[in-house]
Amino acid sequence: MNTSQTYILIAIVALAIIGAVMFFVRKKEQRPISKMAAIAFAFIIAGIAFGENRLIGYGLMGIGVIFALVDIVKKFKK
Secondary structure, rough: OOOOHHHHHHHHHHHHHHHHHHHHHOOOOOOOHHHHHHHHHHHHHHHHOOOOOOOHHHHHHHHHHHHHHHHHHHHHHH
């Protein structure tokens, strides 16, 4: 396993741990994750998974970040 694959594995494990902690620790009064945020999370994970091809990996991560920002702006306007 080369260095880039190790970093990708570490990133995926870290995101999985963060997701699990958020799932189990969240309070009952909080709303569930929105569809837009879930799609953004999926694009970011896909970007990490397809990181070998930089154009596809960075493109998918960029799309995920854009979806996340749109979701944040929508929530602040409410």
